[in-house]
Amino acid sequence: MSIFDNDIQEVLFSEEQLKNRVQEIARQITADYQGKEIMLISVLRGSFVFMADLCRAIDLPCTLDFMAVSSYGKGTKSSGQVQITKDLSEDITDRHIIVVEDILDSGNTLSYLLKILENRHPASIRLCTLLDKPERRVKPVQVHYSGFTIPDAFVVGYGLDYAEKYRNLPYIGILKPRVYGG
Numbered sequence: 001m002s003i004f005d006n007d008i009q010e011v012l013f014s015e016e017q018l019k020n021r022v023q024e025i026a027r028q029i030t031a032d033y034q035g036k037e038i039m040l041i042s043v044l045r046g047s048f049v050f051m052a053d054l055c056r057a058i059d060l061p062c063t064l065d066f067m068a069v070s071s072y073g074k075g076t077k078s079s080g081q082v083q084i085t086k087d088l089s090e091d092i093t094d095r096h097i098i099v100v101e102d103i104l105d106s107g108n109t110l111s112y113l114l115k116i117l118e119n120r121h122p123a124s125i126r127l128c129t130l131l132d133k134p135e136r137r138v139k140p141v142q143v144h145y146s147g148f149t150i151p152d153a154f155v156v157g158y159g160l161d162y163a164e165k166y167r168n169l170p171y172i173g174i175l176k177p178r179v180y181g182g
């Protein structure tokens with residue numbers, strides 16, 4: 001039980017389910033990049049929990065970097081206008097990049113971000129998203145690693161927020177629409 005439970009309509013993925021799926025993805029990445037060094041790029045802030053768990057389960061030489069983009073403001077819909085609010089600290093030229101995202105929704109954010117990163121000439125670039133809402137896709141985005149496909153509902157927890165809250169929920173749940181006036 002937590003103080004947030006009253007705001008959650010349905011638990012989609014428990015701590016245990018998240019842990020198991022993250023381990024599976026990490027094993028897949030470890031197998032795919034044998035003999036290589038990788039660089040994980042976490043898209044802040046939503047992916048910070050996923051990034052922390054994923055990177056510790058990957059058995060490869062690995063560096064980390066972070067970037068932040070804004071496209072949502074305080075609402076629940078992407079505006080389509082994407083802005084880099086924090087750029088990478090590292091040079092990604094000739095590096096094997098995996099972009100780590102919490103959720104792929106309309107695709108606006110990631111199609112923009114991936115284009116920018118590709119222009120910096122990494123050796124390779126792949127996308128790893130914990131959640132995918134394919135029903136809502138507006139821009140096509142190629143996904144290499146995906147944790148779970150989810151229906152078109154607003155979800156929070158495990159890093160995902162509504163108005164900056166709920167990121168510290170250990171599970172992922174559907175937010176009750178009354179919380180955001182829906």
Ligand code: XMP
Nearest residue numbers: 046078104105106107108109154155160161
């Ligand atoms: P787009 O639409 O550009 O959106 O693919 C990607 C970003 O939107 C946020 N997002 C959500 N955040 N619950 C959240 O907490 C959701 O259900 C949700 N859907 C989209 C998220 O920040 C993601 O990076």
Ligand code: MG
Nearest residue numbers: 044045046102
């Ligand atoms: Mg995000």
